[in-house]
Amino acid sequence: MSTLEVKVWRGGADGAYRGYRVPRYDAQTVLDVVTHIQRRLDPTLAYRFACRVGMCGSCAMTVNGKPRWTCRTHVAKVVRGDRLEIGPLANLPVVRDLVTDMSGFFDKWARAKGQFRPTSTRGDGFARVEPGSAARRAADAAIECIGCAVCYAACDVVAWNPGYLGPAALNRAWTLVNDARDGGRRERLAAVAGDAGCHACHTHETCSERCPKQLAPTASIAGLKRETALAALRGEL
Amino acid sequence: MSARAETRLWIAQRASAAVLAICVAVHLATMTIAVHGGLSAADILGRTRGSAAWGAFYGLFVLAVSIHAPLGLRTIASEWLGWRGPGADAACAMIALALLALGLLAVAAVTL
Numbered sequence: 001m002s003t004l005e006v007k008v009w010r011g012g013a014d015g016a017y018r019g020y021r022v023p024r025y026d027a028q029t030v031l032d033v034v035t036h037i038q039r040r041l042d043p044t045l046a047y048r049f050a051c052r053v054g055m056c057g058s059c060a061m062t063v064n065g066k067p068r069w070t071c072r073t074h075v076a077k078v079v080r081g082d083r084l085e086i087g088p089l090a091n092l093p094v095v096r097d098l099v100t101d102m103s104g105f106f107d108k109w110a111r112a113k114g115q116f117r118p119t120s121t122r123g124d125g126f127a128r129v130e131p132g133s134a135a136r137r138a139a140d141a142a143i144e145c146i147g148c149a150v151c152y153a154a155c156d157v158v159a160w161n162p163g164y165l166g167p168a169a170l171n172r173a174w175t176l177v178n179d180a181r182d183g184g185r186r187e188r189l190a191a192v193a194g195d196a197g198c199h200a201c202h203t204h205e206t207c208s209e210r211c212p213k214q215l216a217p218t219a220s221i222a223g224l225k226r227e228t229a230l231a232a233l234r235g236e237l
Numbered sequence: 238m239s240a241r242a243e244t245r246l247w248i249a250q251r252a253s254a255a256v257l258a259i260c261v262a263v264h265l266a267t268m269t270i271a272v273h274g275g276l277s278a279a280d281i282l283g284r285t286r287g288s289a290a291w292g293a294f295y296g297l298f299v300l301a302v303s304i305h306a307p308l309g310l311r312t313i314a315s316e317w318l319g320w321r322g323p324g325a326d327a328a329c330a331m332i333a334l335a336l337l338a339l340g341l342l343a344v345a346a347v348t349l
Contacts, residue, residue: 160316194243195315225247232244 001025002082004075006033008045009087013094017085030063030070030078034086034098047098054212057146060153061098062087067153069212089153105149105166112169113191116176117184127181139178142171142220144213151207151217163196167207167217170198174220177227189224189231198224238326246308253305260298285347292348299340307333 002024007017020037031049038045049059054072061070063078064085075084092100120127129136151167152158158166173192176182192198198221207217231237238246271281285291307329314320314329 157316190240193240195238195321197240197243199243199247200312228240228244229248232241232248237241237244 004033004079005083006037007083007085008034008037008098009094010045010097011094012096015094015097017087024075024082028075030061030068030073030075030084030086031059033075033084034061034070045098046096055146057148060089060148060150060212062089062153067150067210069148069150072212089149091153091155091158092149100149102149105152105168106147108165108169109147109172111191112165112173112197113184113188114169114172114176115184116179117182119181119183129180135178135180138223139175142175142215142217145171145215146213148212150210150212154206154210156204156206157200157202161196161200164200165192165197167201167221170201170224171215171217171220174223177224186231186236189228190237192224193228193232193237198228201225249304250308253301253308256297256301257305260294260301263294264298282347286349288348292344295344295348296341299337299344302340303333303337306336 004022004024006020006022008020009015010018020041022033022036022041025032031052034045034047035049038047047059047061049071050056051058052071054069057069059070060067062068062085063070063073064080064083066078067089068078070086078084086098088094088098088100092102092105095101145168147168149168151171155164155167157164170192173188176188177185194200201218201221203218203222205218208215208219211217228237310332311325311329314325
């Protein structure tokens with residue numbers, strides 16, 4: 001049986017990589033590797049996971065320099081020779097080892113008005129949304145975000161401008177801007193405009209490149225730029 | 238700066254970029270044709286002096302540069318130097334005015 005030479009980040013922001021030797025298996029995921037280290041080699045290793053099937057968005061880490069969801073990333077896809085380097089996500093404070101503090105990431109969802117604002121009550125009938133309408137298709141294209149923060153960790157603008165809301169929060173805002181049932185459009189457009197919002201995006205498309213769900217936050221952000229510009233020209237911003 | 242003001246600056250930068258795309262292409266083509274055609278400085282000035290069309294074209298070019306370049310520098314100052322706020326905005330406004338003044342002086346020199 002061959003072995004993997006795995007370096008794993010240990011400690012907080014001023015920590016360092018520590019080496020481990022992990023047995024190599026067929027169809028082994030990066031999360032399997034981390035779990036093997038914690039269960040068999042070093043029980044003090046801190047990391048997050050929950051569903052293991054790419055739904056919960058909790059296991060994202062930096063693998064050989066790139067942010068990835070580790071439960072659905074096969075070692076064979078990312079290993080360099082027999083080496084893996086696994087660290088915490090970038091652009092987020094490190095709590096310990098592979099665990100980051102994601103509160104700032106989700107606070108930005110709230111700042112981007114990422115909450116649905118209902119316009120009807122339980123006494124009203126179901127809203128009728130035409131499945132083929134442009135707004136519904138735009139919302140559909142962006143709705144499957146699992147909040148893993150891979151896009152946020154990959155984004156250069158987040159690194160340069162700490163106030164920047166980031167691709168995930170803006171992508172969420174875009175789904176609501178296209179939701180015919182939502183009543184918070186005006187406030188949301190104001191919240192996502194400007195230096196910390198959609199206009200800070202440089203369209204590098206790293207978020208779209210790295211999104212494990214193959215979403216395109218860049219396209220969502222472009223949509224927000226268009227809608228905020230039109231709102232500003234109409235005097236609605 | 239308010240979201241409305243930031244959005245308007247973004248629109249101004251995109252609109253000025255669209256103008257520059259045309260102006261730069263026309264300018265480069267004009268320079269290439271003038272040089273390959275063997276025109277002297279005096280020949281060129283003979284064509285531009287008193288020309289409202291060239292004055293309007295290069296005046297628009299200067300205006301677009303004066304809008305676009307300072308806004309780009311403002312972003313660079315923010316992202317690379319961490320310099321944001323009223324001080325950075327004032328510096329960029331000064332650069333805009335300087336580019337506009339110098340550019341319009343140059344346009345006046347070759348068209349009036």
